[in-house]
Amino acid sequence: xxxxxxxxDGIEQAVRDNSIRLVDVRHAEQYEGGHIPGAASLxxxxxxxxxxxxxxxxLAGEAGVGDGTRAVIYDDAFGALASRVAWAxxxxxxxxxxxxxxxxxxxxxxxxxxxxGGPRGASERHSVSVxxxxxxxxxxxxxxxxxxxxxxxxxxxRLNYLEHHIxxxxxxxxxxxxxxxxxxxxxxxxxxxxDNRGVPADAEIITYCGSVGTLSGLAYYALKSAxxxxxxxxxxxxxxxxxxxxxxxxxxxxxxxxxxxx
Amino acid sequence: MDAELERxxxxxxxxxxxxxxxxxxxxxxxxxxxxxxxxxxxxxxxxQNGAYGTRMxxxxxxxxxxxxxxxxxxxxxxxxxxLSEQYSIGSAHFSTRENVQLHWVVLEDVSEVMRGLAxxxxxxxxxxxxxxxxxxxxPLSGVCPEExxxxxxxxxxxxxxxxxxxxxxxxxxxFKFNFTCCEEHGMARIVDVGxxxxxxxxxxxxxxxxxxxxxxxxxxxxxxxxxTPEEDLLHTSIAVMxxxxxxxxxxxxxxxxxxxxxxDMGWEKFQxxxxxxxxxxxxxxxxxxxxxxxxxxxxxxxxxSVTSGADPEPAGYQRWLSTCTVRQRQPGYxxxxxxxxxxxxxxxxxxxxxxxxxxxxxxxxxxxGFLQDVVLRHVHEDDLxxxxxxxxxxxxxxxxxxxxxxxxxxxGTTSCNLALTNSHRLAKEIQKKFLExxxxxHDDLRGSTIKISGCPNSCGQHGIATIGFYGGGARVGKDxxxxxxxSLGGRSDGGAALGATCARVxxxxxMPVILRIIxxxxxxxxxxxTLGGWLHRLAAGAGAPGMESVSDVKRAIEPLxxxxxxxxxxxxxxxxxxxxxxxxxxxxxxxxx
Numbered sequence: 001x002x003x004x005x006x007x008x009d010g011i012e013q014a015v016r017d018n019s020i021r022l023v024d025v026r027h028a029e030q031y032e033g034g035h036i037p038g039a040a041s042l043x044x045x046x047x048x049x050x051x052x053x054x055x056x057x058x059l060a061g062e063a064g065v066g067d068g069t070r071a072v073i074y075d076d077a078f079g080a081l082a083s084r085v086a087w088a089x090x091x092x093x094x095x096x097x098x099x100x101x102x103x104x105x106x107x108x109x110x111x112x113x114x115x116x117g118g119p120r121g122a123s124e125r126h127s128v129s130v131x132x133x134x135x136x137x138x139x140x141x142x143x144x145x146x147x148x149x150x151x152x153x154x155x156x157x158r159l160n161y162l163e164h165h166i167x168x169x170x171x172x173x174x175x176x177x178x179x180x181x182x183x184x185x186x187x188x189x190x191x192x193x194x195d196n197r198g199v200p201a202d203a204e205i206i207t208y209c210g211s212v213g214t215l216s217g218l219a220y221y222a223l224k225s226a227x228x229x230x231x232x233x234x235x236x237x238x239x240x241x242x243x244x245x246x247x248x249x250x251x252x253x254x255x256x257x258x259x260x261x262x
Numbered sequence: 263m264d265a266e267l268e269r270x271x272x273x274x275x276x277x278x279x280x281x282x283x284x285x286x287x288x289x290x291x292x293x294x295x296x297x298x299x300x301x302x303x304x305x306x307x308x309x310q311n312g313a314y315g316t317r318m319x320x321x322x323x324x325x326x327x328x329x330x331x332x333x334x335x336x337x338x339x340x341x342x343x344x345l346s347e348q349y350s351i352g353s354a355h356f357s358t359r360e361n362v363q364l365h366w367v368v369l370e371d372v373s374e375v376m377r378g379l380a381x382x383x384x385x386x387x388x389x390x391x392x393x394x395x396x397x398x399x400x401p402l403s404g405v406c407p408e409e410x411x412x413x414x415x416x417x418x419x420x421x422x423x424x425x426x427x428x429x430x431x432x433x434x435x436x437f438k439f440n441f442t443c444c445e446e447h448g449m450a451r452i453v454d455v456g457x458x459x460x461x462x463x464x465x466x467x468x469x470x471x472x473x474x475x476x477x478x479x480x481x482x483x484x485x486x487x488x489x490t491p492e493e494d495l496l497h498t499s500i501a502v503m504x505x506x507x508x509x510x511x512x513x514x515x516x517x518x519x520x521x522x523x524x525x526d527m528g529w530e531k532f533q534x535x536x537x538x539x540x541x542x543x544x545x546x547x548x549x550x551x552x553x554x555x556x557x558x559x560x561x562x563x564x565x566x567s568v569t570s571g572a573d574p575e576p577a578g579y580q581r582w583l584s585t586c587t588v589r590q591r592q593p594g595y596x597x598x599x600x601x602x603x604x605x606x607x608x609x610x611x612x613x614x615x616x617x618x619x620x621x622x623x624x625x626x627x628x629x630x631g632f633l634q635d636v637v638l639r640h641v642h643e644d645d646l647x648x649x650x651x652x653x654x655x656x657x658x659x660x661x662x663x664x665x666x667x668x669x670x671x672x673x674g675t676t677s678c679n680l681a682l683t684n685s686h687r688l689a690k691e692i693q694k695k696f697l698e699x700x701x702x703x704h705d706d707l708r709g710s711t712i713k714i715s716g717c718p719n720s721c722g723q724h725g726i727a728t729i730g731f732y733g734g735g736a737r738v739g740k741d742x743x744x745x746x747x748x749s750l751g752g753r754s755d756g757g758a759a760l761g762a763t764c765a766r767v768x769x770x771x772x773m774p775v776i777l778r779i780i781x782x783x784x785x786x787x788x789x790x791x792t793l794g795g796w797l798h799r800l801a802a803g804a805g806a807p808g809m810e811s812v813s814d815v816k817r818a819i820e821p822l823x824x825x826x827x828x829x830x831x832x833x834x835x836x837x838x839x840x841x842x843x844x845x846x847x848x849x850x851x852x853x854x855x
Contacts, residue, residue, distance in 0.1 A: 158351045158366055171368060176348045196288050196370045198295060253847055254317040258687040258839040259365055259676035261353045261606035262657065 004225045005101040005184055006072045011036070012113060018120065020070045023063055025085045026104065032116065036074065036107060040064045040119040044081045048212055053092045057126040060089055066124030067094070074100035074107070079183025080174065083217035087233055093129030099221060101182050136206045136232040138244055141166070144204070151199050153207045153223075155215040156238070159260060162251040166208065166241060169249075170197060174215040177222040184218075190226040201227060208234035208241075275335060275627075276418060278328065278425065279380035283387060287311055288373035295370075305852065310393065310431070312386025313372045315852045316365070317679050324677060325350075325364045325375050326389035330421035331399035331414050331441070332360040332630040332637075336616035339628070341382045343612035349375050354612060356605040358670060358723055359438070360398050360630040361389060365677045387425065390852070392437075394430040394503075397421035398449070399441040401629040401637040403459075404560060405590035405597050406443035411466055412560070413459045416492075417441040419553040420499065429503060434510030435518040437503065438475070445756030449632055451483040452476050452726055452754055454520045455502060460489060467491040470498055473524030473532065474758070476720035481521040482758050484529045486536060494540065496553045501539035505532075562592075562624040562640050574647050578661065582650055585702045586663040590639065595624065597639040598649060601663035604671040604689040605634030614656030622649045633711075634670055635663055660693075662702025666710040666793070668693055670723060674716030674733065675837070679849035681716035683733030683744040683769060687839040689714050689722075695773055701780075706787065710794040712776065714746070719851070726754040728794040729776055730761045735846035736768070738825050742844050744769035744837040750779075750812050751801025753794065762801035764812040768825060770834050775819050782809065782818050 006020075014020040015038035022039040024031050031041040042063040050056045065071045071089060075081035079099055086097045100107070108114050144150045145168055152169040154161050161171040176193060179185050199205065205223055209215035213235035223231045234241075242248070294304040305315075313323040327342065342362055346354045349371045350364035357363055367375055379385060389396060399417035403409065420439055424430045430437070440453040450456030456471035470490045474483025490498055502520075509527075511518040524532045587596045600615070607615070615636065619628045624640030631637045641649055653659035662668050671689025674681040692712060701707060715722030715732040724730030730752055736745035745768050752761030767775050783793050786809040796805070803811040809818075826834055837844045 157347075158349075162351075162366065173348065176371075176374075179344070179348075192288075193371070193374060196291070196373060197368070198292070198370065252318065253675075254319075255674070255676045255684050255687060255839045256351065256366055257676075258684060258690070259353065259355065259606060259673060260351050260608070261603050261611065262608040 003187070004099060004221045005182075006098040008100065008102050008107060008110070008112065011072065011100065014072075015039075020072045021064045021119070022100075023065065023071055023073045023085065024104070025073060025075045025081050030076070034114045034116060036104070037113055037115045037117050038119055039074070042085060044075070044085055044214070047085055047088055053128045053130050056088055056092050057128045060092070060094065061126040062123045064119055064121055064124055065089065065094065065126060067127055068096070069124065070096040070098070072098045072100055074104055076104040077214070078103060078174070078178050078218070079221075080214040080218045082183075083221050084212065084214045087134065087213070087217050087220055087235075091131055091134050093127065093131060099183060101184070103183065106181055134232055136208075136234040138234070138236065138240055138246060141206055141234055142246060144206075149200070149203055151203045151205045153205055153216070153219055154238075155207055155209045155219045159257060160210070162254075162256050164248040164250045166238070167247050167249045169208075170199070172197070172219065174209070174218055177218055184222050184225055187225045187227065190222050194223075194226055194228060199228065202230065203228070205231045206234055207231065208237040211237055211239040213237050275383060276330070276333075276422075277383040278330065278385040278387070278421075279383055280385070280387070280426070281377070281380045283311065283385075284373045284377040284380060287313075287376055291370055291373065306391065309391035309852060310388060311372075311376070312389035313367075313369070314390045315679055315849070317675065317677050317681070318847070318849055321369060322366050323369050323372050325367050325372055325386050326357070327362045327364070327379060327384055327386050328389045328396040329360045329362060329384075329630050330397050331403075331417040332401055333414075333418075333627050334362075334630060335382070335627045336619045338382045338384055339612045339616040339619070341378055341384070343609040343616075345375050345378045346612070347609045353606050353608050355673065356602060356607065356630055356634045356636060358632060358634055358721070359396055361396050362630070363673070365673065385425075388430065392433045392435050394424040394433075394437050394439065397424075397439045397441070398632075400443040400447050400449070401599075401631040401639075402447055402588070402597060403441065403443040405592060405595070405639050406447060407589070407591040408444035408446060409591075410444075410459045410461045413441040413443065413457065413468075414560075415555045415557060416457070416459075416495065416553065419555045420496075423496065423553055429500070429507070433503070433507055434512045435520070437506065437520065439499070448753075448755040448758065451756075451758035452480070452723070453483065454506075455499060456483050457495075462489045465491050468495060472502060472536065473521045473529070475519055475521040476723055476725045477519060477521075478516065478718045478720070479522075480720060480725040480760050481525060482760065484524070484533065486533060494544075496551070497540050497543045497547065498536070500547070501536050501543045504543070505535050505539055560625055563626075564624050564640075564642050564645075565621055576647060576651050576654065578654075578659070579647060579650050581661045581703060582659055583646065585661045585665050587646065588664070592640070594643055595640050596643060596646065597637055598641050598646070599631060599663035600636040600638065600653065600658050601633075601660045601668040602635055602658075603693065604669070604686050611656050611658055614652070615658065618649060618652045618656070621652070633663075633668060635668070660697065662693075662697055665702040666707050666712050666728065667696040667702035669712035669714060670727075671714045672716055672721035678716060678721075680719060680851045681733065682735055682846045682848065683716045683746065684837045684839045685714040685716035685722055685731070685733055688731075688769060688772060691838055692773060692776070706784070706791065707780070707793050709792055717848075718747075723754075724749060724752075725760040726752040726758065727761060728752065728797055729779065731767070731772060733769075734766075735844070736766065736825075738827070741828050741835050742846065743825065743835045744844050746772060748775070750815060751797040751799070753798055759798065759801070762812045765816045765819065765823060767823060768834065769837055771822050774822050778819050778822060779815060782815060
C-alpha cells in the first residue's frame with residue numbers, strides 16, 4: 001500500500017469480507033468475459049458520458065459504491081482508466097478510493113482467481129459533494145499557468161509534447177510512472193523523478209493528457225503517492241484546449257518525428 | 263586481476279557501469295539549474311557522461327550508450343526499449359560507431375536513464391567529450407572467414423583499460439579506436455587508431471593504422487609498422503595517446519583531432535615520435551599496467567530448435583537470405599544483418615529483437631554493426647527460416663542490409679545542432695524507394711554504399727561511401743533549398759580512400775541523380791564490374807575513354823541539377839520531412855567542447 005494503491009494480496013479476502021467494493025472499469029463485454037470474482041462493473045465509457053455529478057453518483061451507487069464504501073478500482077490499461085474513474089469518484093466527494101496495484105492481466109497472469117460471478121450486495125446510494133479543488137477547467141488553467149508555484153504536467157508521449165503543448169508545461173510521459181508489473185513505481189522513485197525535475201513538494205500541479213484525462217489521471221495518483229497532494233486534473237485535457245483555440249507552444253526547427261521508427 | 267575480471271572469470275558478462283555516476287549527474291544538473299555551476303564546466307561534465315546537446319534547445323539531451331565491441335545482450339536491448347519509452351521518443355537509434363542513442367531526453371531525466379543503464383551493466387560514460395570514445399570492433403570478428411584471429415577480446419580489454427582512466431579524461435579532442443576482423447571488412451583506416459589482427463611466425467599481433475578520421479577534413483590512416491605484436495598493443499596505444507595529449511592542438515577546436523597533428527607534422531616524423539615514445543612507455547610503465555585480455559574462447563551453443571511447423575521458404579526469404587546474411591567461418595552458421603531505418607528502431611522492435619537473439623543466436627548476444635544495423639551471429643542455417651519469420655513479424659526483415667538499398671544517414675536536423683539538412687529522412691526515403699525498385703537484388707551494385715551526413719562533419723561517414731553526400735544550403739534569389747555535396751568512389755576497406763567531390767545535388771534531386779549514375783555505370787561498365795569498383799576507378803581518374811573521371815559523371819548528370827523556379831516546383835524548395843520553407847539554421851556544436 002502506497003497510500004493510493006491496494007496490494008493484490010488480500011484483495012480476495014477483503015471482497016469476501018465485504019470490506020471493500022472492487023470495481024472493474026473495463027468495457028462491459030470484457031467484464032462479462034471474466035473478471036476478479038466479486039467485482040462490480042463500472043465501465044469508464046459510461047462514466048464519461050455522465051454529464052453531471054449527480055449522474056456519476058448514480059452510476060457509483062449502482063456499482064455498489066456508497067458514501068462510506070472503500071472502493072478499489074482496476075482496469076487493464078496500466079491503471080489509467082482506473083485512475084480516471086477513481087478521480088471522478090473523488091470529485092463527487094467520495095473519500096475512500098484506492099487503485100489496485102496491478103492490472104487485470106497482471107492479476108490473471110499471477111495465477112489469481114478470475115471468474116464471472118457478480119458482486120454481492122445491492123446498489124447503494126451515493127451523495128454528491130463536489131470537490132472543485134480537484135478539477136482544473138481550461139479557464140482555471142489559463143488563469144494560473146504562468147503563476148510561480150504552479151506546474152503543468154503533460155503526460156502524453158514525448159513526440160506529441162514536442163509537436164505542441166500547453167505553454168510552459170513540463171513533459172512527463174505516463175510510461176515513466178509505472179513499471180515492474182505495478183501501475184505505479186514506488187513513491188521514492190517517483191519522488192526522485194519529481195525532485196530531479198525541480199517540482200517543489202508544495203507546488204500546485206495540474207496534469208493533462210490527450211483527450212479525457214486518463215493518462216493524466218494516472219499521473220494525478222502518482223503525484224499523490226509521492227506526497228504531492230496539491231494536484232488537479234485537467235480532465236478535458238489537450239483536446240478541449242485545442243478546440244478552444246487556446247495558446248500552444250511547439251518545439252521549433254527540428255524534424256524530431258523523422259527520428260522515430262516504425 | 264581486477265574485480266571486474268574476477269567477475270567475468272566466474273562467468274559474468276562485462277559490467278561497464280558505476281551506479282554512483284547517476285546520483286552525481288542528478289546533483290550536478292540541480293546545481294547547474296540553480297546557477298551554481300557555470301555553463302562551460304557543466305557542458306564538459308555532461309559530455310563526459312555521454313549526454314550530448316540537442317538542436318535549438320538546452321532542455322533536452324541525447325544520451326549516447328556505448329556498446330564496447332558492439333556487444334549487446336537481450337536484457338540490455340529490453341532495458342533500452344523501456345528507457346526509450348519512458349525518457350525518449352519511444353525509439354532508439356543505432357549509430358555508425360556501435361553506440362545506441364536516446365534522443366530528446368529531458369536533461370533532468372538523464373540521471374534516470376543512467377541509473378536504468380547501470381542496472382544492466384551499460385554506461386554512457388565517455389561516449390562524448392574529449393575522451394576515448396566507444397571502442398569498436400567488426401561485427402564479424404570471431405566469425406569472419408578472412409580474419410587471423412578474433413580481435414573482440416582485445417577491443418573489450420582496450421575499452422576496459424581506458425574507460426574512466428585518468429589519461430583519457432581531458433584529451434585535446436575525442437579519440438577513437440576501431441578493431442576489425444580483416445582488411446576487407448575495414449573501417450581501420452578512418453579512425454585515430456585502427457587495428458587489423460594478424461599472425462606472424464605464430465605470434466598474434468596487429469597492423470596498426472594511425473591518424474585517419476572523417477570530419478570537416480578527412481584523412482586516411484597510416485600504417486605504423488608491418489607488424490605490432492600483441493604484447494606491444496597497449497604500449498603503442500598509450501604512446502600514441504601521450505603524443506596526442508602533449509602535442510595536440512588545444513586551442514583551435516576545428517583542427518584538434520589527431521589527424522591534423524599527423525598531417526601538419528608529416529607522417530614520418532609522427533611515426534618516429536610514436537616509436538620513440540613507445541620505448542619510453544615500455545621502460546617506464548609499471549608491469550601491472552597491462553591489457554586484461556579475456557582469452558577464453560567464446561561460448562557458442564545452438565539454442566534449442568523447435569522446427570515443427572516452420573515454413574522452410576517463407577515469402578521473400580531468398581531475397582533476404584542473399585542480401586542480409588553472410589557465411590561464417592564456422593561451417594553451418596551464418597551472421598544475420600538486421601537493417602534498420604537509418605538506425606532507428608522502436609521499443610517494440612527492440613523487445614522482439616531481444617527475443618530473437620535469445621532464441622537464435624548461439625552466443626546469446628547481438629553485435630551492433632558499422633552501418634547503423636544489428637547483427638545476430640552463430641545462427642544455425644537450419645534455423646534461418648524461423649529467424650526470418652520472427653524478423654518479419656517484428657517488422658525487421660527488410661532486405662538489402664548489405665547493399666546500397668540501406669543507406670547510412672546521421673540524425674541531421676531531427677536532433678543535431680550542427681545539421682543543415684534532414685539527412686536522416688533522406689536516407690529513409692532512399693531505402694524505401696530502392697527496396698521498392700528491387701535495387702538490393704542487383705549483383706553489380708553489391709558492396710556499394712550510400713552514406714549521408716547533414717553537414718560537413720561526417721557523422722554519416724559520407725567520405726568513404728561509393729556515393730556520399732553532405733548537406734548544405736543553396737539559394738535562388740531569396741529562396742533557399744537543401745543541397746548536398748556529392749562525392750563518388752570512396753571506400754573503407756584495406757584500400758581505403760575518400761570519395762572524389764563530384765557535384766552539388768539538390769536534396770530533391772538526390773534519388774534521380776543516383777539512379778542516373780547507375781544507368782551511366784551500366785552503359786560504361788566492363789564485364790564483372792561493380793558500381794563501387796567502377797566509381798573508385800573514376801575517382802582516381804582511371805575510367806575508360808568517354809567516362810574517365812568524376813567530372814565526366816558531373817557533365818552527364820548536370821541536366822538534373824538545375825533548380826526550377828519556385829512557381830514551377832514549390833516542393834523543390836522544401837527539405838525532406840518539412841512543409842515549410844527551407845532555411846539553414848544551426849546552433850553550437852559540442853564535439854569539441
